[in-house]
Amino acid sequence: MATGGMTEDLRLVGISKQFETFTAVHPMDLEVPGGSFFALLGPSGCGKTTTLRMVAGLEEPTGGRILIGEKDITSTKAYQRNVNTVFQSYALFPHMTILDNVAFGLKRRGVKGANAAAQEALDLVQLSQVAGKKPAQLSGGMQQRVALARAIVNRPDVLLLDEPLGALDLKLRRQMQIELKRIQSEVGLTFIHVTHDQEEAMTMADSIAVMNGGRIEQLADPATLYERPASTFVANFLGQSNLLQARINGFGADGVALAQTHGQDVLVAGDNVPDGIQDVWIGVRPEKLRLGEAGRNRLDGVVTDASFTGVATQYLIRMPWGFEVMLVQQNDGSARAQVGENVVVSWDPGHEFVLDQHQAGDAGVGLGDD
Structure with a gap:
């Protein structure tokens, strides 16, 4: 089921939303390439859902413009926009068959061949075999795919996904992540996915805008966000980060920077150091650290906790100055350390990121856990 034709970019120009007592979205610019899978990611209250509702026409912006291609839809009513939304609640008509649920919007607009188009959409989400059943006869995951088919069949310019997998259990949610990406790739529509789940966004999206306090902290592809976060908030919100307070003392001839953290000398890639910054956070992801030299x-440390997870063992290791780093060792046959054991924690220059220490080291901690 192809969309037939080029999908146009969605552009938000200086868009903002002010409520009586607070600003939900500060003026921001955002461009979502046509035909891409885009995610708005952030904790509760960060402004991501308000942004989605403004695109959908369910909230009126305080300022700015919303454009699809060259068409300004800022003042267009929600029902007049070629934008569909899939919510966490499926909102299927319980008395209708699955086929009739999917065809409903087309029939209401008098579109010819509505049943054939609905059947094609059900084929896409691999549910053609349940076309004659009622929603109550389907599992939650199947109902979510029906809701997706009902939105896709209208061939919207933009499909908005508002925490669509939040009601599903973990295993089914992961299956649906793969399915959603496959479906988006096949139909070529612009998907904008709003979620607080980092893994969900990283698994599916081509690009992610991480939001915090009504602003975009960083916009990039998943790998860049994870490997080169632009702020401590992004570093902590996307996975786990070990942030070591350090000072840059100079640069060596081999492209490394000479740093010191709590009296310990360390080396970092010179290219990772922000220009003109001396007091820094050296960030190392747990899987980039190694036990042994x-x-x-x-750095020397003592193991304070060891949690075996099957594919890996997760350690907490206390440094001499009291800070605990997290280290993840793959279950590859390597010897495992025991609680209370003295160990060496190591990493190579270039496996870290470096951020300005003027940012709070605990920004974003715990906000992605719900």
């Missing part, structure tokens, strides 16, 4: 940077 495998890397050029080596």
Whole structure:
């Protein structure tokens, strides 16, 4: 089921939303390439759902413009926009068959061949075999796919997904992440997915805008966000980060920067150091650390916790100055450390990111856990 034709970009120009007592979305610019899978990611209250509702026409912006291609839809009523939304609640008509649910919008507009188009949409979400059943006869995951088919069949310019997998259990949610990405790729529509779930956004989206306090903290592809976060908030919100307070003391001839953290000398890639910044956070992801003297940077510590998860073991290791780093060791046959054991934690220069220390080290901590 192809969309037939080029999908146009969605552009938000200086868009903002002010309520009586607070600003939900500060003036911001955002461009979503046509035909891409885009995610708005952030904790509760960050402004992502308000942004989605403004695109849908369910909230009126305080300022700014919304454009699809060159068409300004800022003042267009919700029902007049070629934009569909899939919510966490499926909102299917319980008395109608699945086929009739999917065809409902087309029939209401008098579109010819509505049943054939609905059947094609059900084929896409691999539910053609349940066309004659009622919603109550389907599982939650199947109902969510029906809701998706009902939105796709209208061939919207933009399909908005508002926490669509939140009601599903973990295993089914992961299956649906793969399915959603496959479906988006096949139909070529612009998907904008709003979620607080980092793994969900990272799994599916081509690009992610991380929002915080009504502003975009960083917009990039998943790998860049994870490997090169632009702020401590992004570093902590997307997965786990070990942030070490450090000072840059100079640069070596081999492209590394010479740093010191709590009296310990370490080396970091010079290209990772922000220009003109001396007091920094050195951030190392848990899976980039190694037990033993495998890397050029080596810090002594004591294991305070070891949690075996099957594919890996997650350690907490207390540094001499009291800070605990998290280290994840894959279950690859390597010897495992025990609680109370003295160990060496190591990593190579270039496996870290470096941020300005003027940012709070705990920004974003715990906000992605719900």
